[in-house]
Amino acid sequence: MTARSRVVTVDLPGIRRNAQRYRDGGHPLIARLDHDACGLGLERVGAALRGHADWLAVDDLRSAGALRSAGVTEPILALSSAGADAAPAGVHIAVSSIADARAAAHAGAAGVHIVVDCGGAWRGAGASEAALLAEHTPIAVSGLMGVYGPETSPEQAAAVFGGIEPWIQLRHVHGTRGASQAGPGETVRVGRGLFGIPGDPGDAEQGGESVLRLTGTIVLVKRILAGEGVSYGYIHRAERDSRIALVTGGYADGVCRALGSAAWALVAGQARPIVGRIAMDVLVVDVGSAPASPGDEVVLLGDPDRGEPGLAEWAGASGLSAVELVAGIGPRVIREYQE
Amino acid sequence: MSAESALPAVRAEVDLAAFDRNLTQVRARVEPAQLMFVVKSDAYTHGAATLVPRAIRAGVRWVGCLELETAVAVRAQAGEGARLFAWLLAPDDDLAAGRAANVDLGVGAIDVLEAVAAAPGTAPARVHLKADTGLNRNGVRREEWPAFVERAAQLERAGRIRVVGILSHISEASDADDDAARNLFDTAVVQARAAGLRPQLLHLAASAAAFQRPEFRYDMVRIGAFCYGIAPAGGPHETELGLTPVLSLIAPVVDVREDGSRAIVPVGSLNGLPSSAAGRVTVSVAGMPMPVREIRRGALVVDCSTAPVRVGETVTVFGSGPGALTATAWAEQIDTIGEEIVLRLDRRIPRVYVG
Numbered sequence: 001m002t003a004r005s006r007v008v009t010v011d012l013p014g015i016r017r018n019a020q021r022y023r024d025g026g027h028p029l030i031a032r033l034d035h036d037a038c039g040l041g042l043e044r045v046g047a048a049l050r051g052h053a054d055w056l057a058v059d060d061l062r063s064a065g066a067l068r069s070a071g072v073t074e075p076i077l078a079l080s081s082a083g084a085d086a087a088p089a090g091v092h093i094a095v096s097s098i099a100d101a102r103a104a105a106h107a108g109a110a111g112v113h114i115v116v117d118c119g120g121a122w123r124g125a126g127a128s129e130a131a132l133l134a135e136h137t138p139i140a141v142s143g144l145m146g147v148y149g150p151e152t153s154p155e156q157a158a159a160v161f162g163g164i165e166p167w168i169q170l171r172h173v174h175g176t177r178g179a180s181q182a183g184p185g186e187t188v189r190v191g192r193g194l195f196g197i198p199g200d201p202g203d204a205e206q207g208g209e210s211v212l213r214l215t216g217t218i219v220l221v222k223r224i225l226a227g228e229g230v231s232y233g234y235i236h237r238a239e240r241d242s243r244i245a246l247v248t249g250g251y252a253d254g255v256c257r258a259l260g261s262a263a264w265a266l267v268a269g270q271a272r273p274i275v276g277r278i279a280m281d282v283l284v285v286d287v288g289s290a291p292a293s294p295g296d297e298v299v300l301l302g303d304p305d306r307g308e309p310g311l312a313e314w315a316g317a318s319g320l321s322a323v324e325l326v327a328g329i330g331p332r333v334i335r336e337y338q339e
Numbered sequence: 340m341s342a343e344s345a346l347p348a349v350r351a352e353v354d355l356a357a358f359d360r361n362l363t364q365v366r367a368r369v370e371p372a373q374l375m376f377v378v379k380s381d382a383y384t385h386g387a388a389t390l391v392p393r394a395i396r397a398g399v400r401w402v403g404c405l406e407l408e409t410a411v412a413v414r415a416q417a418g419e420g421a422r423l424f425a426w427l428l429a430p431d432d433d434l435a436a437g438r439a440a441n442v443d444l445g446v447g448a449i450d451v452l453e454a455v456a457a458a459p460g461t462a463p464a465r466v467h468l469k470a471d472t473g474l475n476r477n478g479v480r481r482e483e484w485p486a487f488v489e490r491a492a493q494l495e496r497a498g499r500i501r502v503v504g505i506l507s508h509i510s511e512a513s514d515a516d517d518d519a520a521r522n523l524f525d526t527a528v529v530q531a532r533a534a535g536l537r538p539q540l541l542h543l544a545a546s547a548a549a550f551q552r553p554e555f556r557y558d559m560v561r562i563g564a565f566c567y568g569i570a571p572a573g574g575p576h577e578t579e580l581g582l583t584p585v586l587s588l589i590a591p592v593v594d595v596r597e598d599g600s601r602a603i604v605p606v607g608s609l610n611g612l613p614s615s616a617a618g619r620v621t622v623s624v625a626g627m628p629m630p631v632r633e634i635r636r637g638a639l640v641v642d643c644s645t646a647p648v649r650v651g652e653t654v655t656v657f658g659s660g661p662g663a664l665t666a667t668a669w670a671e672q673i674d675t676i677g678e679e680i681v682l683r684l685d686r687r688i689p690r691v692y693v694g
Contacts, residue, residue: 001406001429034637035609036687082348096594122603122638123594149635219429220448222471222480230475234512246476248427252380252682257675276475280678281379281405281427284476294429294450319615319673323636324608331686332380 005217005248006333010040011210012048013338018194018208019052027182030055030172032191033067034079039327040195040212041335043070048337049194050074057094057189059083061107064091077143081107092142096125101137111142116164118157118173120149127164134165145189146173150200154178177203196303197322198312207322210303210310214329216249216265218296221287230284231276236261238275243287247298250281254329255300258318266299266308267292349590349606349688353385355393356694357583357659361568362397364581369549372556375424375542377563378413379405383681385567385586386690391416394566403561407432410442424561426469426506427477434458445469445506447477449487456499466491467504467540470527472520474508484527488534495536504540505531509555511547521555547571550580568659569677570667577665584665586681587658588688592624592641592650600644602629604654607637611683612656619672623655623662624648 022029031053037045046056046067055075058064062083064076068091076091081103087093093104095112104112114133117124124147125133134141144165148157154174158181161173174182176193192199196210224244230236245267249255260277270290274283285298302308311322318325366374376399382390391402391413401422404410410425417423425437426445430453437444438460446452447469455464468491471478479487494500505528509520524543531538541557549560564570568584570577577584594603602624608614614634621628622641625648633640639656641648655663657680667677 001408001427002432003408005429035685038609122596122633122635122640217429219427220450220477222475224475228475229473229510229512229516232474232510232512234510234516244475251679254683256683257679258673279476280682282476294448295431319613321608321614324611324614327609327685328611328683330380330682 001217001219001248004334006253007215007336008040008329008333009213009215009336009338010045011212011338012045014196014209014211015045015048015194016052018196018211019049019190021208022179022188022190022193023052026185027179028054028185028187030057030077030187030189031194032057032175032189033063034059034191035327038191038195038197038323039329041337042066044335044337046070046072054187061087061091061093064088075110077113077145078109081109094145095133095137096123097129098133098136101133101139105139109139111140112137113143113145113170114141114165114168115145115147116161118146118148118160119152121147122149123147127160130164134168141168143170143172144168146171148173154181176207192323195326197326198315200321201312210305212301212326213299213303213308214249214254214301214333215297215299216247216283218292218294218298219246219248219282220294221245221292224286229276231260231279233277236276238286243289243292244275245285245287245292245298247283247285248281249283249300250279252280252330253333254325255283256318256320256325256328258320259314262317263314264309266302268296269307271307349588349610350691351384351684351688352587352589352658353389353690353692354583354585354587354659354694355389355692357568358390358393358566358585359397361566361582361585362394362399365562365565368581369556369560369562372549373401373559374399375401375403375559375561376566377403377405377561379403379409379563380682383563383567383569383678384684384686384690386692387413388416389692395421401559403563404442407434407437407442411436411440414440414442424467426467428455430454434464435460438462438464441465443467443503447471447479449479449483449490452487452491452494452500456494456497463495463498463501465503466500467506467542468502468531468538470505470507470524472507472509472523472527473516474510474520476508478507481523481527485530485534488531488536491531492534492536502531502536502538504542504559505538506542508545509543509548514552517548517552517555547574564678567681569681570665572667572671572676577667584657584659586666587660587663588656588684589658590654590656592648592652592654595643595648595650599647600642601632602641602643602648602654604639604641604656605637606656606688607635607639609636610685610688612639613673613680613683615673616669620664620669621662622657622664623660625652626661628662628664
C-alpha cells in the first residue's frame, strides 16, 4: 500500500476557531499541546496557533524547544523540566515542589507556575505546601496552576483554588471540562477543546468543532455469500449475499479491536458497517451496493455533523475515552494538515 | 514531591536475550517448517532496525513485512541474503521498487497479479498466490481461483513472474473451521499444480496454529506474536509455551499521595494504556503486584496501601519480571489481545535494548 493509505487530516483553521471561542468569551487561553498535541503533531499545531493563544503548554523542555524551532514566540509553559538541560527563552516550568523549582531555576526558566492540587489530582502541591513553595522558591513565580481529578467538580476545584496565594496574578485552574464555569477574564488551559474531542457523556462542555478525519483505503472488493464468516473468530457472519471491502486501518493504527462489528465507516457517502474482528493492519466493511473500488478512500472517523462516524460513538463502543482514542492513532498513519 | 528529571525515565525495555530464546523456541517447535519472522508495525513496536539484524544473525531466513515500503526499508536491515515477504499490495504500489529490492510478493487479487507482472523488472517477480479459505479478507475466492491460477501460469510461462508459494490465513474460530479452511487450501494447491504451477512454499499458519497444530505448518509459518513473547489471550500462558515477553514498560514512582496509600506512575492513557483496564490490573512495584485504581491521561494511580512505597522505586507496568502482568494478562481483563496492548504503546517512549 502506498504511504497515503492511512491518513489523519487535521483542520488547522478549525483548531484556530475552537481557540477563538475561548478568547471571544473573554478568557485568555493556554493551549495545551502535551502528548504531541494529542498525537496530532506538536510543531504543526503549535505553529498554527501563533497569535491565537496567549500561552502554549507542552510536556517538557524538549517539546518547548521544538515549538521555538517551529517559530512560536508566545510564552510557553513546560509541564516538567525533563527533556533538555536548559529552558529556551520565554519558557516557564510547572513545579510541585522545592526540588522541581530548583531544577527550573537551574534550567534557566523564565519563571515557574506553582501547581496546586484542588482535589483528587495526581500531581500538585497541597495548599500549605504551595504557600511554602511560593515563599522559598529560588525563581520568580509567574503563575498558579490548579489541577483536579475527574471526581472533583469544577466548582469544588474553583473554591479551593480561589483561596490559594491570591497575590499571584496569572491563575488557571479550568481545562476543557470546567471552562464554561470560568469567571470573567479568567485564564483557561484547554487541550481537547481545541481539537473537538468530546468529554464523557454528561460533561457540560463537549469539546468544540471536529477537526480531524481518519481515512483508510480500499485494498480490494469482493463478494461474500450468506452464512460466510469474516476475519478472526468469525464473530460476523453475513446475513445475506453482499460485497465486502478490505480497508487499511487496524488496531496498530488506533482503530481499536473493540470496534469490530461495533462501528461503521463512510463509503462513497454511505454509512456501512465494519464487520468482523479488526486486525492489526486492516478491517472489513460490508459495502453492500455502495460504489467501492480498490484505491477509494473510506472515512473511519470524522465529523458527525457531516455524517461521518464520530469520536463519541467510538468511545461508547470501545469503553475508552475520546481523548485517548485520538492519542492512540498510530504512527503509520500519515498526518496531513489543512492550512 | 520530587523533581521528575532526577528519576529514571519511562522506557520500554526490549530484552534481546529473551528475544533470542523465543526465536530458538519457536524454530524448534515448528521444525522442519521454516520460520517467517513477522516485523510489521516496526516489529510490533519493538524496533525493526534492531530486531531484524538480530534475527538474521540467529539464522532466520524469512522476514514478513506486510507492505512493500516496509520491505524495501527492511532490505537494508536484513542484508541481501534474506527473503522478504510483503502481502498487502495494491495495484498502484511501487511494484518496480519491490522487484528491485528482490521482495517476495503475496498476491491475493487479479488486478495486483496483472500489475506485478507488468511492473518493470528484468528477473521474473517472485510471487506467492493467496487463496481466501474463508477469512474473507485478502485472497482470491475459491470459485475464482482456477481462473486466477491459470492466468498466473500464463504469466509465468511468459517470464514475468515465478510462482514460488501459495498461502492463506485462517480464522482460528474453531478447530472445525480451521480444518475446513485447510481442506480448501489443499484444494487450491492441487488446482494450482493442475494449472502447471510448481509452488515450493506452502504457508498457512501464524503463531497459535503453528504451535498447537502440526498439520497446519506446511513449509513455512508466519510468526510475529510468539517471537515477541506475546501469548494468545485466553490460551496457554507464556511459560507454558516456553516464551518470555520481550518488551516491558518500566517507569518510576514519581510521587506518593493520600497518606502513602497511592503511588503515582507517570504513564497513562495518552501513552496508550487503555483506561478501561483501571481497577482490573496490577503493576509490579519493586517486585510486588499492586492494584491500578485509576488510569489518568498522564499517570497511573496505584494502590500501595498494603506495603510502603518510596518515590523513585521501579514499576513494571507490563512485561516480564517478578510480580508483573504480561501484556496478554492486561488484555484479557478488557477482552482484547496482548498485541493490542503492545501496539498501542506511545512510540515517543524510548525503546531501550538490554540483554
